[in-house]
Amino acid sequence: MISLDALRAREVRACARLMRWLDDGLPEARVLLKQLYPHAGKAWLVGITGNPGAGKSTLVDGLIQKFRTRGQTVAVVAVDPSSPFSRGAILGDRIRMQQHALDEGVFIRSFATRGHLGGLASTTADVVHALDAMGWDVILVETVGVGQDEVEIQNLAHTTLVVMAPGMGDEIQAIKAGILEIADVFVVNKADRDGADRTVRELQMMLELGSSVEEPEDGRGHESQARKDFAGPMRRLGPRGWRPRIVKTVGLTGEGLDGLVEAMLEHKKAYQEAMKDVDFKKALLRREFLEIFRRTLLQRGWSYLMHEDHIREIVEELFGGKTDPYTLAEQAVSALGRL
Amino acid sequence: MISLDALRAREVRACARLMRWLDDGLPEARVLLKQLYPHAGKAWLVGITGNPGAGKSTLVDGLIQKFRTRGQTVAVVAVDPSSPFSRGAILGDRIRMQQHALDEGVFIRSFATRGHLGGLASTTADVVHALDAMGWDVILVETVGVGQDEVEIQNLAHTTLVVMAPGMGDEIQAIKAGILEIADVFVVNKADRDGADRTVRELQMMLELGSSVEEPEDGRGHESQARKDFAGPMRRLGPRGWRPRIVKTVGLTGEGLDGLVEAMLEHKKAYQEAMKDVDFKKALLRREFLEIFRRTLLQRGWSYLMHEDHIREIVEELFGGKTDPYTLAEQAVSALGRL
Numbered sequence: 001m002i003s004l005d006a007l008r009a010r011e012v013r014a015c016a017r018l019m020r021w022l023d024d025g026l027p028e029a030r031v032l033l034k035q036l037y038p039h040a041g042k043a044w045l046v047g048i049t050g051n052p053g054a055g056k057s058t059l060v061d062g063l064i065q066k067f068r069t070r071g072q073t074v075a076v077v078a079v080d081p082s083s084p085f086s087r088g089a090i091l092g093d094r095i096r097m098q099q100h101a102l103d104e105g106v107f108i109r110s111f112a113t114r115g116h117l118g119g120l121a122s123t124t125a126d127v128v129h130a131l132d133a134m135g136w137d138v139i140l141v142e143t144v145g146v147g148q149d150e151v152e153i154q155n156l157a158h159t160t161l162v163v164m165a166p167g168m169g170d171e172i173q174a175i176k177a178g179i180l181e182i183a184d185v186f187v188v189n190k191a192d193r194d195g196a197d198r199t200v201r202e203l204q205m206m207l208e209l210g211s212s213v214e215e216p217e218d219g220r221g222h223e224s225q226a227r228k229d230f231a232g233p234m235r236r237l238g239p240r241g242w243r244p245r246i247v248k249t250v251g252l253t254g255e256g257l258d259g260l261v262e263a264m265l266e267h268k269k270a271y272q273e274a275m276k277d278v279d280f281k282k283a284l285l286r287r288e289f290l291e292i293f294r295r296t297l298l299q300r301g302w303s304y305l306m307h308e309d310h311i312r313e314i315v316e317e318l319f320g321g322k323t324d325p326y327t328l329a330e331q332a333v334s335a336l337g338r339l
Numbered sequence: 340m341i342s343l344d345a346l347r348a349r350e351v352r353a354c355a356r357l358m359r360w361l362d363d364g365l366p367e368a369r370v371l372l373k374q375l376y377p378h379a380g381k382a383w384l385v386g387i388t389g390n391p392g393a394g395k396s397t398l399v400d401g402l403i404q405k406f407r408t409r410g411q412t413v414a415v416v417a418v419d420p421s422s423p424f425s426r427g428a429i430l431g432d433r434i435r436m437q438q439h440a441l442d443e444g445v446f447i448r449s450f451a452t453r454g455h456l457g458g459l460a461s462t463t464a465d466v467v468h469a470l471d472a473m474g475w476d477v478i479l480v481e482t483v484g485v486g487q488d489e490v491e492i493q494n495l496a497h498t499t500l501v502v503m504a505p506g507m508g509d510e511i512q513a514i515k516a517g518i519l520e521i522a523d524v525f526v527v528n529k530a531d532r533d534g535a536d537r538t539v540r541e542l543q544m545m546l547e548l549g550s551s552v553e554e555p556e557d558g559r560g561h562e563s564q565a566r567k568d569f570a571g572p573m574r575r576l577g578p579r580g581w582r583p584r585i586v587k588t589v590g591l592t593g594e595g596l597d598g599l600v601e602a603m604l605e606h607k608k609a610y611q612e613a614m615k616d617v618d619f620k621k622a623l624l625r626r627e628f629l630e631i632f633r634r635t636l637l638q639r640g641w642s643y644l645m646h647e648d649h650i651r652e653i654v655e656e657l658f659g660g661k662t663d664p665y666t667l668a669e670q671a672v673s674a675l676g677r678l
Contacts, residue, residue: 030665037663278658285657286650289664293640296668301636311625318624319617324376325628326369329635337676 001028004035010073010134012107019109022126025299033126036133043075043132044268047157048142049182054163055189058251059260060142066261068105072137075107077127079143107136125156125291155237155287159267161260163187164203166195183244184267187260191248203246237283239274242267304336340367343374349412349473351446358448361465364638372465375472382414382471383607386496387481388521393502394528397590398599399481403445405600411476414446416466418482446475464495464630494576494626498606500599502526503542505534522583523606526599530587542585576622578613581606643675 002021006014021029046063050056060076067074100106111123124141131139141157162183188199245263249256274280305311314328341360345353360368385402389395399415406413439445450462463480470478480496501522527538584602588595613619644650653667 034663034665037665282654282658285664286654289650289653289657289667290644292664293644293668293671294637296665296672297636297640298633300669300672301632305629305632311628314628315621315625318628319621324373325624325631326373326376326635328628329632330639332632333635333639334676337673 002032004032007032007036007130007134008039010104010107010136012104015107015131015134016109018130019111019127022130023111023123029126033130036130038133039135040129040133043136043139044159045128045132045139045141045157046264047160048140048163049160050163050187050189051165054165055251056142056163059163059187059189059249059257060140062249062251062254062257063140063261064100064106066257067138068103073105073107073135074138074140075131075136076109076140076142077124077131078108078110079124079141107131125295128156155291158271159184159264161185161187161264163189164199165190166193166199184238184242185260185263186244186246188246188248189251191256192250192253196248200246200248207244207246237280237287239267239270242270300336301333304332341371343371346371346375346469346473347378349443349446349475351443354446354470354473355448357469358450358466361469362450362462368465372469375469377472378474379468379472382475382478383498384467384471384478384480384496385603386499387479387502388499389502389526389528390504393504394590395481395502398502398526398528398588398596399479401588401590401593401596402479402600403439405596406477407442407444412444412446412474413477413479414470414475415448415479415481416463416470417447417449418463418480446470464634467495494630497610498523498603500524500526500603502528503538504529505532505538523577523581524599524602525583525585527585527587528590530595531589531592535587539585539587546583546585576619576626578606578609581609639675640672643671 002014002017007018018029018032021032048056048060060078064074064076100108109127111127128139128141160182162185164186166188186203188196188203190196245266247256247260247263249260275284305314310332314332317323317328318325341353341356346357357368357371360371387395387399399417403413403415439447448466450466467478467480499521501524503525505527525542527535527542529535584605586595586599586602588599614623644653649671653671656662656667657664
């Protein structure tokens with residue numbers, strides 16, 4: 001068992017063990033999540049995404065130091081887009097983990113992501129909520145901009161940074177993946193390279209074009225759309241009227257990092273202001289519940305299939321050809337509550 | 340209502356209407372899916388994926404013509420990776436839809452995808468099963484290699500093509516997204532460009548390196564992994580021992596298309612051979628059921644939340660701060676069967 005006190009005291013071993021339990025989907029982890037829930041809600045959740053090679057890791061390192069200097073504890077969750085098939089981690093163990101190994105005010109943990117629900121949505125949200133409840137001041141969630149993760153991060157984070165490097169064709173990438181619309185702060189990293197100013201100008205232009213797009217809604221839109229939102233990534237919730245900042249940095253030298261922290265804090269302030277609005281807060285609670293409900297559904301569904309080897313029975317029935325999978329799926333869902 | 344006869348006769352209007360119903364998640368569509376189920380299983384499902392700019396559309400055009408010449412009917416499902424936020428379609432209406440407009444043996448339909456479950460997994464699988472039951476001989480499912488879709492396509496398709504163009508940095512992209520492991524046939528398109536042979540050589544090298552990786556399992560692996568498979572994309576199921584082919588094509592001139600069709604047919608044959616194995620067939624049924632069960636769970640869950648505005652009640656309770664979302668989510672799942 002893991003003691004709640006150890007977790008609340010941010011003891012590294014208890015912390016690491018809970019992370020592992022969450023990743024493995026143990027029921028005990030869920031019990032702890034419930035106990036931790038009342039303590040959550042104080043941390044500042046920052047999402048950091050961008051294509052490989054944009055320099056996110058170095059930037060995160062720099063941010064850790066900046067926040068430590070300000071006396072804040074920092075937890076980093078790195079979501080590692082390993083292939084769902086080979087299961088090899090791309091990022092692997094990080095040099096920076098050694099760098100902060102002696103600092104008890106820093107906790108760093110990598111997770112292998114396995115697609116949508118197996119990845120960011122299922123484990124990361126729980127991990128972040130747990131870290132929040134443990135009392136970490138700032139939680140940096142780093143995802144690589146491949147797949148769905150970079151869009152989902154904005155459902156979890158208060159403040160989302162999109163990191164780009166000049167001359168990588170990131171701009172087109174941004175439009176393609178809808179990444180433009182999730183950024184609260186754009187970071188043009190490696191700004192000592194040629195083309196940095198051009199990237200900034202292009203971003204400015206895109207933001208101006210994009211500003212004619214309607215404001216994001218609160219998730220209570222059209223019924224059919226809302227149903228799809230439940231199934232897929234949900235829409236952005238943030239302070240109304242926020243115009244994304246664009247900040248130039250050089251991760252390696254630390255240049256521009258103060259400006260970045262300033263832009264982030266500005267957004268934090270706007271977010272906290274928005275939180276005073278009851279409707280905004282309810283929309284956040286709604287989104288959080290939908291995420292948790294979705295995961296609970298899938299977990300319970302899976303337990304049902306494993307229970308008394310139901311899945312084998314079902315496959316045999318289908319193999320017999322006497323029924324269709326739609327009917328059997330409905331029967332299984334109806335039986336869930338009786339488990 | 341849509342008549343089953345009209346669908347079975349592949350009447351374009353009935354067909355298009357069912358597609359729309361499926362996309363909107365109407366319960367009537369589900370009733371039709373059940374009725375159609377016994378008729379499905381005859382079509383050849385071909386997935387075609389690759390990065391934007393690789394020339395997939397032109398290639399699909401060429402394939403349509405090749406299969407039409409062989410007297411086969413062809414349905415094309417294009418999954419359109421519109422942004423989950425702006426909802427603008429990137430591909431839009433296609434010139435090729437006009438080109439085949441007078442041919443009753445061709446049906447083309449684009450779907451906007453909205454993330455993982457809202458996208459390929461939820462609508463496309465049903466759409467493809469429906470088209471299969473309607474009697475289309477070949478179903479080409481075209482997805483753009485951004486996000487999760489290109490990995491999921493291999494759960495749906497019998498034969499998966501991964502399309503690349505020389506000099507686009509696709510090679511790195513391929514490893515990154517795990518796309519290498521889903522291809523039955525690699526298509527190096529735009530092969531008249533510089534670097535085509537280099538791309539072929541790099542693919543050959545990667546395949547040789549990759550061949551030391553263990554054979555894909557049948558989905559009944561380690562429990563914890565299987566749980567994640569249920570939540571995320573599932574693993575590849577295909578004929579054992581198949582070594583991916585590499586084919587060079589020039590979509591615009593049609594060069595190499597005959598070789599491509601030949602490689603595809605070779606894989607089809609190997610797949611049909613594998614289907615004679617009871618265990619393989621059961622593994623396919625299992626995977627199909629898990630997909631349908633997952634979608635049913637999410638649909639029923641959503642219906643529950645909408646029923647008598649349960650979701651509003653839940654949000655009010657959370658806002659009151661007397662309970663946690665984990666407990667409420669479990670209660671909601673238990674109540675599902677009683678709906």
